[in-house]
Amino acid sequence: MTDSVTDASALPPGQGRYVIRGARPLGGDCADLLIENGLITATGTVDADGAITVDADGLVALPGFVDLHTHLREPGREDAETVFTGSRAAALGGYTAVHAMANSDPVADTAGVVEQVFTLGRDAGWTEVRPVGAVTVGLGGTRLAELGAMADSRARVRVFSDDGMCVHDPVLMRRALEYVKAFDGVIAQHAQEPRLTEGAQMNEGRVSATLGLTGWPAVAEEAIIARDVLLTEHVGSRLHVCHVSTAGSVELIRWAKQRGVRVTAEVTPHHLLLTDEEVTGYDPVYKVNPPLRTADDVRALREGVADGTIDAIGTDHAPHPAQAKECEWSQAAMGMTGLETAFSVVQQTLVETGMLDWAGVARIMSQTPARIGKLPWQGGGLAAGERADVTLVDPAARRVVDPATMATKGRNSPFAGRELPGRVIATFLAGHPTVLDGKSADPRPLPSIAAEATR
Numbered sequence: 400m401t402d403s404v405t406d407a408s409a410l411p412p413g414q415g416r417y418v419i420r421g422a423r424p425l426g427g428d429c430a431d432l433l434i435e436n437g438l439i440t441a442t443g444t445v446d447a448d449g450a451i452t453v454d455a456d457g458l459v460a461l462p463g464f465v466d467l468h469t470h471l472r473e474p475g476r477e478d479a480e481t482v483f484t485g486s487r488a489a490a491l492g493g494y495t496a497v498h499a500m501a502n503s504d505p506v507a508d509t510a511g512v513v514e515q516v517f518t519l520g521r522d523a524g525w526t527e528v529r530p531v532g533a534v535t536v537g538l539g540g541t542r543l544a545e546l547g548a549m550a551d552s553r554a555r556v557r558v559f560s561d562d563g564m565c566v567h568d569p570v571l572m573r574r575a576l577e578y579v580k581a582f583d584g585v586i587a588q589h590a591q592e593p594r595l596t597e598g599a600q601m602n603e604g605r606v607s608a609t610l611g612l613t614g615w616p617a618v619a620e621e622a623i624i625a626r627d628v629l630l631t632e633h634v635g636s637r638l639h640v641c642h643v644s645t646a647g648s649v650e651l652i653r654w655a656k657q658r659g660v661r662v663t664a665e666v667t668p669h670h671l672l673l674t675d676e677e678v679t680g681y682d683p684v685y686k687v688n689p690p691l692r693t694a695d696d697v698r699a700l701r702e703g704v705a706d707g708t709i710d711a712i713g714t715d716h717a718p719h720p721a722q723a724k725e726c727e728w729s730q731a732a733m734g735m736t737g738l739e740t741a742f743s744v745v746q747q748t749l750v751e752t753g754m755l756d757w758a759g760v761a762r763i764m765s766q767t768p769a770r771i772g773k774l775p776w777q778g779g780g781l782a783a784g785e786r787a788d789v790t791l792v793d794p795a796a797r798r799v800v801d802p803a804t805m806a807t808k809g810r811n812s813p814f815a816g817r818e819l820p821g822r823v824i825a826t827f828l829a830g831h832p833t834v835l836d837g838k839s840a841d842p843r844p845l846p847s848i849a850a851e852a853t854r
């Protein structure tokens with residue numbers, strides 16, 4: 400791509416007129432997009448005197464990506480990531496919104512903490528940062544957190560999760576599902592039966608038996624999903640299943656949807672590409688919760704995305720400092736980074752396999768997660784009148800993943816050294832470029848009130 404904007408830092412901050420020339424919106428025919436004052440104001444062949452031109456020849460234009468599952472680590476673990484570094488990484492990955500998981504220190508279980516994370520995100524200006532509220536106090540699993548206060552706060556929390564921990568008490572799970580109905584919130588469950596996974600180190604199966612590592616059975620995930628689907632149906636609420644990882648989970652969610660239960664689900668990029676065979680080398684970069692599963696599970700997860708059973712890609716971006724990963728397998732922390740590689744993995748596993756077209760990518764990476772997270776101004780269709788949250792990708796590009804060049808503080812990418820297709824070239828957040836020419840541009844702080852969230 401030859402871009403007339405060669406130096407992102409030369410852009411006057413806040414200047415509001417851009418014309419994206421010759422992109423293929425949602426993979427369709429070439430068209431221009433005119434961006435003015437934060438909105439897409441014209442599409443097709445547009446006359447744009449005085450606008451800054453972004454040459455998008457050969458690029459696909461998609462609505463800005465929305466992640467339902469990001470660990471930004473702030474407050475408390477700024478050595479691992481901050482709201483600033485994590486949301487900058489997200490913008491480079493094509494994201495215009497991320498949901499920040501609640502397992503910070505202190506836990507995001509009060510209006511005060513969610514407002515702190517929300518404000519840090521607005522000030523950074525790389526993406527929308529939507530805090531996820533904890534379901535239980537301190538993720539302790541014994542007392543319901545102040546869900547209503549978080550929902551009413553300036554952060555307008557709509558997604559609640561104890562992610563990292565499972566809400567395993569069925570009475571608490573039932574109460575939480577009932578509570579969020581008042582503001583059409585959703586409980587995002589990390590489905591892991593704790594007793595069945597005590598001491599578990601990897602997927603339970605042939606590889607764990609060979610390596611002599613304690614296994615993590617598929618049924619530990621599936622049992623919780625089955626229970627929660629039935630609870631959700633019983634109370635008439637809304638459930639989101641985090642990081643689905645087994646073929647059986649896909650079957651259960653397919654069954655629940657056929658039954659009319661309001662359940663949605665996400666899958667991570669790493670569960671779409673990697674299997675438990677990776678663990679054979681004992682490299683802790685492959686240690687993750689839920690664990691990498693089998694090739695049969697990978698196949699079922701891809702099919703689940705293709706047929707709409709799985710609604711969204713959730714990165715489960717989980718940065719760790721080097722010492723937490725560069726140690727023995729049994730001691731290592733669980734988690735992988737993902738924001739800056741998610742699009743490439745989706746292109747490789749779903750687009751290049753013919754399972755999804757570009758409109759499908761827009762659906763699973765932007766439109767449906769925006770709907771689940773209650774972000775009505777994101778996840779559009781790139782039509783005139785919509786807010787200009789736009790991502791330009793180059794499907795023809797290829798690169799070898801190098802964690803040292805990433806914006807995240809985490810170096811724990813399971814894709815390090817792999818060649819992946821596709822590259823994010825530009826990201827526009829509310830009409831302002833956060834990424835140009837594949838590099839960070841000057842972010843602009845967002846207004847401090849999420850007035851949109853009440854719409």
Ligand SMILES: [Zn+2]
Binds near residue numbers: 564589688
């Ligand atoms: Zn989780």
